[in-house]
Amino acid sequence: MEERIYLDHAAAMPVHPGVARFCRQFPDGFAGNPSTIYREGLQAQEAVATARERVAALVGTSAPDSIIFTSGATESNNIAIRGAALRNRKFGKRVVASATEHISVLNPAKDIQKGGFALTLAPVDRFGTIDLDALAAAVTPGTVITSIHHANNEIGTIQPIREVSAIVHEQGGLLHVDATDAAGRIPIDVERDGIDLLTLSGNQLGGPDGVGALYIRPGVRVQPVLVGGGQERGLRPGTENVFAIACMGEAARLAGEEMAGESKRLAAIRDRLIAGITGIEEAYLTGHPEERLPHHASFRFSRIEGESIQLAMDMLGIAVATGSACTSRTLEASHVLLAIGLAHAEAHGSMVATLGRRNNMDEVPRIVGAVGETVKRLRAITPL
Amino acid sequence: MADQIGYSQKVMEHFMNPHNVGVIENPDGYGKVGNPVCGDIMEIFIKVKDDVIEDIRFRTFGCGSAIATSSMVTDMARGKTLEEALKITRDDVATELEGLPPKKMHCSNLAADALHAAIEDYREKQKKE
Numbered sequence: 001m002e003e004r005i006y007l008d009h010a011a012a013m014p015v016h017p018g019v020a021r022f023c024r025q026f027p028d029g030f031a032g033n034p035s036t037i038y039r040e041g042l043q044a045q046e047a048v049a050t051a052r053e054r055v056a057a058l059v060g061t062s063a064p065d066s067i068i069f070t071s072g073a074t075e076s077n078n079i080a081i082r083g084a085a086l087r088n089r090k091f092g093k094r095v096v097a098s099a100t101e102h103i104s105v106l107n108p109a110k111d112i113q114k115g116g117f118a119l120t121l122a123p124v125d126r127f128g129t130i131d132l133d134a135l136a137a138a139v140t141p142g143t144v145i146t147s148i149h150h151a152n153n154e155i156g157t158i159q160p161i162r163e164v165s166a167i168v169h170e171q172g173g174l175l176h177v178d179a180t181d182a183a184g185r186i187p188i189d190v191e192r193d194g195i196d197l198l199t200l201s202g203n204q205l206g207g208p209d210g211v212g213a214l215y216i217r218p219g220v221r222v223q224p225v226l227v228g229g230g231q232e233r234g235l236r237p238g239t240e241n242v243f244a245i246a247c248m249g250e251a252a253r254l255a256g257e258e259m260a261g262e263s264k265r266l267a268a269i270r271d272r273l274i275a276g277i278t279g280i281e282e283a284y285l286t287g288h289p290e291e292r293l294p295h296h297a298s299f300r301f302s303r304i305e306g307e308s309i310q311l312a313m314d315m316l317g318i319a320v321a322t323g324s325a326c327t328s329r330t331l332e333a334s335h336v337l338l339a340i341g342l343a344h345a346e347a348h349g350s351m352v353a354t355l356g357r358r359n360n361m362d363e364v365p366r367i368v369g370a371v372g373e374t375v376k377r378l379r380a381i382t383p384l
Numbered sequence: 385m386a387d388q389i390g391y392s393q394k395v396m397e398h399f400m401n402p403h404n405v406g407v408i409e410n411p412d413g414y415g416k417v418g419n420p421v422c423g424d425i426m427e428i429f430i431k432v433k434d435d436v437i438e439d440i441r442f443r444t445f446g447c448g449s450a451i452a453t454s455s456m457v458t459d460m461a462r463g464k465t466l467e468e469a470l471k472i473t474r475d476d477v478a479t480e481l482e483g484l485p486p487k488k489m490h491c492s493n494l495a496a497d498a499l500h501a502a503i504e505d506y507r508e509k510q511k512k513e
Binding site: 303304305306307308311312315324325326327331333344345348380381382383384 | 391396399400402405416422423424425426427443444445446447448450451487490
């Protein structure tokens with residue numbers, strides 16, 4: 001039996017071995033509640049404070065208090081969109097988001113329309129890059145918050161955040177950036193890039209599931225989504241998930257330390273993978289050819305369907321993702337692939353490979369071979 | 385089991401090694417159906433002799449369950465009279481496949497519809513002759 005090859009790191013990542021080593025130092029977790037003043041409580045408090053500093057350092061802020069911990073990227077995105085829009089509604093009631101945002105940004109943005117907010121979706125070009133002219137037109141003087149992800153999870157395209165920031169701030173509104181897929185893979189600097197709110201996922205940094213963070217620029221007002229005790233500056237009440245937060249902190253530290261080397265290594269594998277797979281007949285890269293995440297390779301294949309590609313690859317020992325309608329909960333085609341201008345049938349045949357630290361160059365021939373075999377087999381069945 | 389998304393062993397067998405794949409030149413009946421829900425497309429060709437489905441082939445653009453249900457429905461219809469074949473329902477196909485995830489039941493609909501469309505096409509042609 002050949003070893004499995006895991007290529008769906010955008011969906012879930014194995015915990016970084018260095019993080020696992022760190023976590024094992026606390027086999028019983030943390031006994032104390034960080035809100036208490038006896039020794040156990042202070043130890044827990046210190047663990048959370050250290051994690052906060054490490055996450056802050058990863059995103060380029062010298063203000064650790066600007067980081068709040070959440071249950072993950074979905075919660076961070078909800079607090080950012082709902083919390084900032086509702087708190088600052090006097091500024092204006094328009095929200096702008098790119099058409100290719102993650103569903104955990106799009107859904108809260110759509111949901112607050114019930115509260116009288118208007119939503120504008122800003123278009124992207126065929127590579128998935130935000131159309132800056134269209135964005136400038138969409139961001140009106142009353143646009144309270146604009147949400148543009150740093151990079152897309154389905155097509156890997158990296159957005160020109162600094163240019164976006166200039167457009168948003170010219171009108172005086174806030175910029176939220178979902179950096180779930182970008183953090184730890186490309187440098188992020190909230191100061192230099194002009195970001196007001198930034199979403200991070202613990203798992204996507206190599207940490208455990210069920211923990212995330214939100215950066216909130218000092219001075220930016222946000223109202224809570226959950227109310228309860230006053231933890232996390234009142235924005236994320238409830239006793240802190242100390243163990244997971246500490247492990248996320250270590251993941252952030254390691255991600256910062258290893259990013260340059262690891263991203264370079266993965267980009268080389270990615271490029272070899274893209275060269276091999278786009279050599280297959282009627283196989284095309286989706287997303288931007290250059291401005292893309294170092295670990296991200298995404299494709300579409302004419303006349304075949306993505307879920308069957310995924311299943312066939314699984315049988316060959318390789319885990320990949322697809323944006324096919326057949327695998328979504330709603331059976332709808334990927335909004336990202338439709339937004340870059342693909343027809344429904346084209347969006348049907350997508351395959352996404354996202355690399356991680358266990359992948360290596362030696363795996364490339366087997367992956368390319370398996371994709372070739374799968375495509376050939378499924379094309380022999382297709383009526384198109 | 386509303387959350388089940390994985391496939392049965394039987395579905396995977398038919399997906400990996402589908403039966404009756406291909407086309408029949410000058411078929412006696414031909415049915416092609418598209419799924420408005422997910423975009424899958426399925427076509428079935430039949431050869432009929434003395435009211436019995438003598439040969440049957442399919443081609444499918446779609447997910448694992450669309451391919452598996454095509455394979456299964458063609459297996460089930462082969463050798464049956466047209467009357468018997470028309471009685472094959474989506475539930476029969478799903479049952480033979482040892483179940484389908486709830487979200488995928490519409491795929492078995494497509495397979496039964498394609499079969500029925502091929503039989504209808506055959507009957508229309510007979511009327512004209």
